[in-house]
Amino acid sequence: MTTTAPGTALAAALYEALSRIGIPVHAVPPQLSDGGSDAAYPCISIGEVAMGQWDDSGTRGFDFVARVHVWWRGGSKAPGLAIQDEIYSVLHRGSLTVDGWKDILLDRQMSDVTRLTDGSFHGVCEYRGLLTEG
Amino acid sequence: MAAAAGRLAVMKKAGTAICTFKALNISVDHSPIDITDSGNSGVVTLLSNANASSQISMDISGVYTDPTLRNIAFDLSVTKFLTDVTFHFSDALAAKDTIAGNFFVTGYKESNPDDNATDFSCTLVSSGAWTIA
Numbered sequence: 001m002t003t004t005a006p007g008t009a010l011a012a013a014l015y016e017a018l019s020r021i022g023i024p025v026h027a028v029p030p031q032l033s034d035g036g037s038d039a040a041y042p043c044i045s046i047g048e049v050a051m052g053q054w055d056d057s058g059t060r061g062f063d064f065v066a067r068v069h070v071w072w073r074g075g076s077k078a079p080g081l082a083i084q085d086e087i088y089s090v091l092h093r094g095s096l097t098v099d100g101w102k103d104i105l106l107d108r109q110m111s112d113v114t115r116l117t118d119g120s121f122h123g124v125c126e127y128r129g130l131l132t133e134g
Numbered sequence: 135m136a137a138a139a140g141r142l143a144v145m146k147k148a149g150t151a152i153c154t155f156k157a158l159n160i161s162v163d164h165s166p167i168d169i170t171d172s173g174n175s176g177v178v179t180l181l182s183n184a185n186a187s188s189q190i191s192m193d194i195s196g197v198y199t200d201p202t203l204r205n206i207a208f209d210l211s212v213t214k215f216l217t218d219v220t221f222h223f224s225d226a227l228a229a230k231d232t233i234a235g236n237f238f239v240t241g242y243k244e245s246n247p248d249d250n251a252t253d254f255s256c257t258l259v260s261s262g263a264w265t266i267a
Contacts, residue, residue, distance in 0.1 A: 105249070105250070
């Protein structure tokens with residue numbers, strides 16, 4: 001029986017899946033010494049993953065929501081929306097390889113874009129998934 | 135007396151757990167014999183030394199992970215009458231914590247929401263006398 005929660009394995013699986021898009025994926029967005037530099041953009045960061053208990057009497061499980069952030073700079077939302085679309089293509093109703101766990105489903109719940117005060121854009125999407133041990 | 139986690143209850147067929155579950159419920163119904171007549175002034179009176187029928191019901195629900203119950207329910211060539219069924223109460227007492235008897239699968243349902251896992255529910259009722267030991 002699996003005894004380790006899938007937090008680390010899930011983060012690795014999300015990283016692997018998001019890396020297929022072809023832009024940098026981070027745990028935390030990088031901070032450049034030159035704050036005006038666009039060198040780090042666009043990029044994706046894997047944000048908070050809320051793990052809820054989804055056990056039954058004999059099997060452990062998790063019902064999770066993972067936030068995927070997109071950061072970009074420019075004059076419009078279009079580049080980030082395109083990246084969010086690519087994330088959707090990779091994750092929504094896709095599968096994750098989570099070591100020691102079996103993914104049951106993965107669905108996008110919402111997405112949003114806001115403009116930050118420094119002129120950059122921040123997009124966030126929430127993906128809900130179910131994992132059972134095995 | 136002590137509380138017990140519900141997940142420790144188990145239903146078995148021939149000593150093997152049939153399924154894992156989100157909820158496993160057991161109940162018993164004793165239907166009395168009504169002997170009310172005109173002399174009771176409209177107050178229901180029941181026979182004190184016998185009852186009309188007694189039956190245990192079990193209903194199980196959970197996330198679908200195994201086809202055992204589905205196959206019993208939907209395969210017309212498979213009997214719905216299950217012998218050697220035991221229900222082990224969650225508190226695992228030294229005595230009177232296990233019901234044993236024969237049960238009939240009277241209903242099974244699988245739900246397939248597009249945005250969630252497949253889940254199931256199943257109902258069984260007892261047939262004949264059971265024991266508690």
